[in-house]
Amino acid sequence: MKIGVGALFLASLVAGCVTAPPRELPAYRAVVDAADSARPTAERIVHSLALGDIDAAAALSNAPAQRAEMLRAYRDRVGESEFRRVFAEYASRPVVREIAIGDRRLLMWDLSNHLAGQYFVRAGDRFLMDDVPSDERTQLRRIFSSYRTASGRK
Numbered sequence: 001m002k003i004g005v006g007a008l009f010l011a012s013l014v015a016g017c018v019t020a021p022p023r024e025l026p027a028y029r030a031v032v033d034a035a036d037s038a039r040p041t042a043e044r045i046v047h048s049l050a051l052g053d054i055d056a057a058a059a060l061s062n063a064p065a066q067r068a069e070m071l072r073a074y075r076d077r078v079g080e081s082e083f084r085r086v087f088a089e090y091a092s093r094p095v096v097r098e099i100a101i102g103d104r105r106l107l108m109w110d111l112s113n114h115l116a117g118q119y120f121v122r123a124g125d126r127f128l129m130d131d132v133p134s135d136e137r138t139q140l141r142r143i144f145s146s147y148r149t150a151s152g153r154k
Helices: 002-019 039-050 054-058 063-080 080-092 134-152
Strands: 094-099 102-111 115-123 126-129
Touching: 039 054, 039 080, 039 094, 039 115, 039 126, 054 063, 063 080, 094 134, 102 134, 115 134
Parallel strands: none
Antiparallel strands: 094 102, 102 115, 115 126
8 A cells, every 4th residue: 555655655646746837937128229239249259259369259158267268278178260260150140138136148150050148247337248147147048948939949
């Protein structure tokens, strides 16, 4: 009898997990006002990177040393020409969506082989690339994952 009740409980628990509704996404808003947009910062960053200027791009981060290190590691892994090609592709494509949670932004590009995103945060009267973990950035990451899944473009 105990085994039957345990098995029934486990089966109902598993069934409940399978049929549970997906977690609701956090509230966010689309950014439509150019004065409230991180796009100009994003454009400066990708243009700098397309030219291979890692220091100029990293200076537009809220963790510049960490960002420069990550970008140099990526360049070393893929090579200078591929590094520049990748960021030239970003620079040649428009941002397809910008969403906000508070002072944080997620910008998305539809690149030839995937949907790409980058996080930004308001710092006074400008935006910086957001390289510091936060609750809002985690929420934006969940939203980005949802967009990628819905678009079928990982």
